[in-house]
Amino acid sequence: MPETTPKGLTRLAFGGDYNPEQWPESVWDEDVRLMREAGVTLVSVGIFSWALLEPAPGEHDFGWLDRLLDLLHEHGIRVDLGTPTVVPPAWFYRDHPDALPVNADGVRLAFGSRGAICHSNADYRAAAADITTRLAERYGDHPALALWHVHNEYGVPVSACYCDSCAAHFRRWLAAEHGSVDAVNAAWGTAFWGQRYADLEQITPPRTAPTVGNPGQALDYKRFADATMRENFVAERDILHRLAPGIPVTTNFMTALSQCDSVDYWAWGREVDLVTNDHYLITDGRRTHVNLAMAADLTRSVAGGAPWLLLEHSTSGVNWQPRNPAKAPGQMARNSLAHVARGSEGALFFQWRQSRRGAEKFHSAMLPHGGTDTRVWREVVELGAAIDALTPVKGTRTDADAAVLWDWHSWWAQNLQWRPSEDHDARERADAFYEALYDRHLTVDFAHPEADLSRYPLVVVPALYLMTEAAGDNLRAYVEGGGTLVVSYFSGIVDEHDAVHDGPYPGALRDVLGLTVEEFSPLLAGQAVRLEGPDGLALGADVWTEFVVPRGAETVWSYADGLTAGRPAVTRHRLGEGTAWYVSTRLAADGLDAVLARAGQDARLAPRADLPRDxxxxxxxxxxxxxxxxxxxxxxxxxxxxxxxxxxxxxxxxxxxxxxxxxxxxxxxxxxx
CATH class of the missing domain: 2.60.40.1180 (Golgi alpha-mannosidase II)
Known part of the structure; x- marks a missing residue:
């Protein structure tokens, strides 16, 4: 089995991305001196260095990297060494312009940023394998090497390419996944709008068309794009495993950011030796520490509950949002240690020394433009000491109270065009339910819908539009075995091909919920409804209502007005030894809390009223x-x-x-x- 912890790192990791190629070599000695002062134990290097390592085709310059790794080793700093395959050199694109990705409109993107890659391109794959091989042969036994860092943030900013090479690759993928053109036609429902294919060679990527394309095709293309990136990761990983055995291999995830919703991290988590994550606060006025907790819980869950590593976050403000406020005094430490609480084996940043040039020069760093006589630097040094003091937690696991079901394939399907309401946002519901659980002081694991849920007294399904029959059976068995389930509206509607389950809504869930839904009744913008419930407790809701018909479930709250007035709005169904709740509308925070309070009683979760909010x-x-x-x-x-x-x-x-x-x-x- 490959190693799963950074080699030679006996303490928690503390450090960040180190890009010394941006600076004269005379600065390096000062860098390592200050790293030791700050308590740095691990740095990531070489991630964007392909053009320096191979300045011309077949010509290599490793001298600077040799000197750098030797210097870091001399000062006791471990290295997370990148394969620089996220940005091929300019000469590569000059020689292989078809390696640049093409968007759905047929426009080929240009070199000059990062991640401009067609992952199906054979020339790119060969060049990536070559530079990875050379790095592994040269540094695989270097004493500073603790971890391999393949590529960078797969899926950002480009995940899917629509060129002819990808079209051919897509057809091969379809043949492997479906077996025949007839199976593809059946899965996609191509009888609709006369889209039937007589041969796989007739199929192209879902490029821009006069109106909405086939949703089954679009969903499969998202799966294909994700699988293609993962093929390239696995190819590099296998080279590194072969040439540098004993050194774990990772790539940095971005589990909970919408910028990276093109990646199925359940699948990726099975391929890396150590799960790592990049997390940046989205400063849109919400409680940023709740999203941070959610990201950390999701990352830990992708790791199967095992310790993971926060590979990037920011010391203060970032520079890519519309407005980029600084972190308040003490916030950097709280952010970092909250990740550690939820399973991270340390805290690393982007980046060590703040850049003077380039697109991210106003992104904060451990060593800011102002140098060591700054608040940020002083807090970095204090945090390094705190991280060192927490070394005893290394290798322990975070305890969870409840689970939230999460599936990237469902998000992909949900976000395709022509759904009942554009105001329904499945990710918003996931955030809202998570925040409600957080405010009840429950630590959350995330779980795949087909995973074993038996250890959780409470399982929440925020909005999983796509759900397989196997997942539905899994949830029924969970409730029958004594579990408490809470399901939000527009869940269990379609199967893995985006085909509506046979029979009434919500197909995969109607038995466990003890009800059917005759019709969706989304609300118009600005409309709201009122719910009446136990002891006269009224709740407010908006965006969505449904015509719910109980089939064994009891009504807990009813709609008090609107088209669905008098109908069930929130139901509870006793099944076997457990209970299943259904919420058929978008409740505000107080409504979610009211439902979860009652579901928590069913789950025998003790309330934690002694803890203050936040x-x-x-x-x-x-x-x-x-x-x-x-x-x-x-x-x-x-x-x-x-x-x-x-x-x-x-x-x-x-x-x-x-x-x-x-x-x-x-x-x-x-x-x-």
């Missing part, structure tokens, strides 16, 4: 003990109850009874026993 408590457990992380995102001091006494690792103080967590601070207690 004070999160997360546990990591393992052979080295049980560690309680208390993270205070508020401006007021807080207290957290401890089940037993212990030692607070960041201050060294003993803690018992109620742990004091100052405003904006983090405390980590290693519990006794």
């Amino acid at each position: 004070v999160e408590v997360v546990r990591r457990t393992g052979e080295s003990g049980t560690f309680l992380f208390a993270i205070n995102h508020t401006a007021a001091d807080a207290k957290v109850a401890l089940e037993s006494a212990g030692t607070e690792l960041l201050t060294g103080e003993r803690a018992a009874g109620r742990l004091a967590v100052p405003a904006g601070a983090v405390r980590v207690v290693r519990l006794d026993g």
